[in-house]
Each structure stands twice: as structure tokens, then as C-alpha cells.
Amino acid sequence: MSSQPVVSVRTYALVFASLLFLTALTTTVAFVDLGKGMHEMAALTIAVCKAVLVILYFMHVRYSDRLTWVFVGAGFFWLLILIGGTMDDVLTRPQLSPSTASVPAQAYPR
Amino acid sequence: MSKVEAFRQHHFEDVEQQHEASWLGMWVFLATEVMFFGGMFACYFVYRHWYLQAFASASNHLDVLLGGINTAVLICSSFTMALAVHSAETARRKPLIAFLLLTIVLGLLFLGIKFYEYHTKFEEHLVPGSSFRFEASLARPAEIFFSFYFAMTGMHAVHMIIGIGLLTALIFKARRGRFSAAYHTPVELTGLYWHFVDIVWIFLFPLLYLVGRHL
Numbered sequence: 640m641s642s643q644p645v646v647s648v649r650t651y652a653l654v655f656a657s658l659l660f661l662t663a664l665t666t667t668v669a670f671v672d673l674g675k676g677m678h679e680m681a682a683l684t685i686a687v688c689k690a691v692l693v694i695l696y697f698m699h700v701r702y703s704d705r706l707t708w709v710f711v712g713a714g715f716f717w718l719l720i721l722i723g724g725t726m727d728d729v730l731t732r733p734q735l736s737p738s739t740a741s742v743p744a745q746a747y748p749r
Numbered sequence: 750m751s752k753v754e755a756f757r758q759h760h761f762e763d764v765e766q767q768h769e770a771s772w773l774g775m776w777v778f779l780a781t782e783v784m785f786f787g788g789m790f791a792c793y794f795v796y797r798h799w800y801l802q803a804f805a806s807a808s809n810h811l812d813v814l815l816g817g818i819n820t821a822v823l824i825c826s827s828f829t830m831a832l833a834v835h836s837a838e839t840a841r842r843k844p845l846i847a848f849l850l851l852t853i854v855l856g857l858l859f860l861g862i863k864f865y866e867y868h869t870k871f872e873e874h875l876v877p878g879s880s881f882r883f884e885a886s887l888a889r890p891a892e893i894f895f896s897f898y899f900a901m902t903g904m905h906a907v908h909m910i911i912g913i914g915l916l917t918a919l920i921f922k923a924r925r926g927r928f929s930a931a932y933h934t935p936v937e938l939t940g941l942y943w944h945f946v947d948i949v950w951i952f953l954f955p956l957l958y959l960v961g962r963h964l
Contacts, residue, residue, distance in 0.1 A: 666813065670962050693951070694948070697830070698941055718784070
């Protein structure tokens with residue numbers, strides 16, 4: 640919005656440095672054995688942190704009005720429904736009908 | 750009529766309203782882009798859950814160094830884009846043009862590295878299709894992984910190319926002195942687009958390049 644304050648170069652530089660640091664961190668962590676399921680958690684948590692930094696500062700959302708927050712939030716909320724709903728089905732299906740428990744063998748017909 | 754008013758289109762009450770409409774409109778567009786890429790990410794999660802081992806094994810055939818460098822290049826380009834918007838806000842035309850150019854150069858560097866990676870994949874027979882070769886027991890699901898790899902990074906690259914086109918148009922406009930501290934909406938909105946494309950890569954990098962590294 641034009642009522643937004645001009646974000647200082649210093650802020651941009653700090654965000655930039657944080658993003659590079661988090662990239663190095665996520666790459667390093669990927670090579671360490673953290674235990675089952677933890678790599679996905681670590682990778683996605685760091686990616687979400689980076690995305691939030693970009694959205695809040697580079698994309699000025701932190702300095703924007705409530706309506707912008709609603710628009711931005713709606714996009715990611717629906718993404719959460721899309722992925723959450725899909726994975727909810729995929730992950731729990733084996734418990735509901737054991738016959739389809741394993742990987743669909745016909746998923747890639749030869 | 751003030752200088753700012755000169756940029757007002759007749760169907761808006763004032764420049765403030767005009768700017769708000771553009772700003773929110775861009776965010777609506779980006780929300781549809783989130784859905785667009787989100788569909789591919791959702792599919793990726795499902796297939797990765799089904800073929801965990803093959804995805805990890807196939808992922809290890811990607812070059813993590815090049816992927817990491819490209820991530821850094823893209824973050825640098827987002828930084829220069831943010832500085833371009835800052836220059837526009839403070840009405841400094843020369844830095845604006847310089848930062849827009851720098852963003853384009855970094856974008857092209859990213860695409861160049863990506864092109865080299867694609868080229869390597871063709872040489873290594875890792876492109877899905879009749880010439881695809883992989884450890885026999887995992888070949889089919891690995892092919893699925895590479896289908897995701899090319900579809901997702903390919904769509905991302907298309908967005909980069911469009912972004913570079915938009916930045917080029919901005920440079921021509923900036924040279925003609927079209928932007929001022931009061932009016933620089935196109936620079937601001939192209940910035941939003943560019944940062945969005947950066948965010949997509951922020952998720953693609955760990956999901957495609959890093960998921961199988963510890964194995």
C-alpha cells in the first residue's frame with residue numbers, strides 16, 4: 640500500500656543473510672542422520688521459515704493492512720487443506736481397508 | 750492535477766484506491782499460483798509416501814552442489830529485486846535500473862545452471878521416456894520421481910522466464926522515467942511475483958535435492 644513505510648536496506652540485508660544461513664542449515668542437516676521422519680520435518684520447517692521471511696519482509700506483508708493478511712492467509716490456508724486432506728486419505732487408508740494397505744501395484748503399469 | 754493524479758485511471762476514486770486494487774489483485778493472482786504449484790506438491794507428497802526408497806535413491810542422482818548454488822543465486826536475485834523496489838520508492842532511477850538489470854542477470858544465471866543440470870540428466874539417461882535407465886528394481890518409481898523433477902522445475906523455470914520478460918519491460922519503462930516515489934506500482938507488483946517464484950524454489954530445493962541425502 641502506498642501508506643506502507645519504506646523498508647530499510649538494513650532490514651533487507653538482515654533478511655537476505657538469514658535466508659542464506661537457513662539455506663546452508665537445511666543443506667547441512669540433510670546429510671546428518673536425524674532418525675525416521677525427522678528429515679522431512681526439518682526440511683519443511685526451515686523452508687516455511689524462509690518463505691515467511693520472504694513474505695513478511697521482501698513482499699512487505701508485515702507492513703500491509705489486514706485485508707492483505709486475509710488474502711495472503713487464504714491462499715496458504717487452502718494449500719493446507721489441499722495437502723492436508725490428500726495426505727489424510729493416503730496415510731490412513733491402510734488402517735481402514737488393509738487390502739489396499741500397500742503401494743498400489745498398478746500405479747505404473749508396464 | 751497533481752503529478753500523482755496523472756497516473757489515476759478514470760474508474761478509480763483516487764490513486765490510493767487504484768493502488769490498493771492493483772496490490773490485492775496481485776495477491777489474488779499469487780493465491781491461484783499457490784494452488785497451481787500446490788497441486789504438484791500434493792501429488793509429489795503422495796508418490797513420495799508410496800515410493801519412499803525409490804524417491805530417496807533417485808533424489809541422490811541430483812547435484813546438491815548445483816542445486817544449493819542455484820538456491821543462493823535465487824535468494825540473491827530476490828535481494829536485488831527488493832533493493833530495486835526500494836530504489837523506486839525513494840525515486841532513484843539509476844539504482845532502480847541497475848538493480849533490475851542485476852536481478853535479470855541472476856535470473857539468467859539460475860536458468861543457465863538449470864540448463865546445465867537438465868543437459869547432464871539427458872546424458873545420464875535420467876529423463877523419463879524410452880531411454881530412461883535406472884537400477885532395475887526401482888526403475889519405474891524412480892522414473893516417476895524424475896517426472897516430478899522435470900515437471901516442477903520446468904514450470905518453475907517457465908515462471909522465471911516470464912519474470913525476466915517482466916523485468917525487461919520495467920527497465921524500458923524506468924529509462925523513460927515512468928516511475929516516481931508516488932507511482933511505481935508495476936515495480937512493486939513484479940517484485941511480488943519474483944519473490945513468489947523464489948518461494949516456490951525454497952520448497953523445491955529440499956524436497957527434490959535433499960530428501961534422500963542421509964541414506
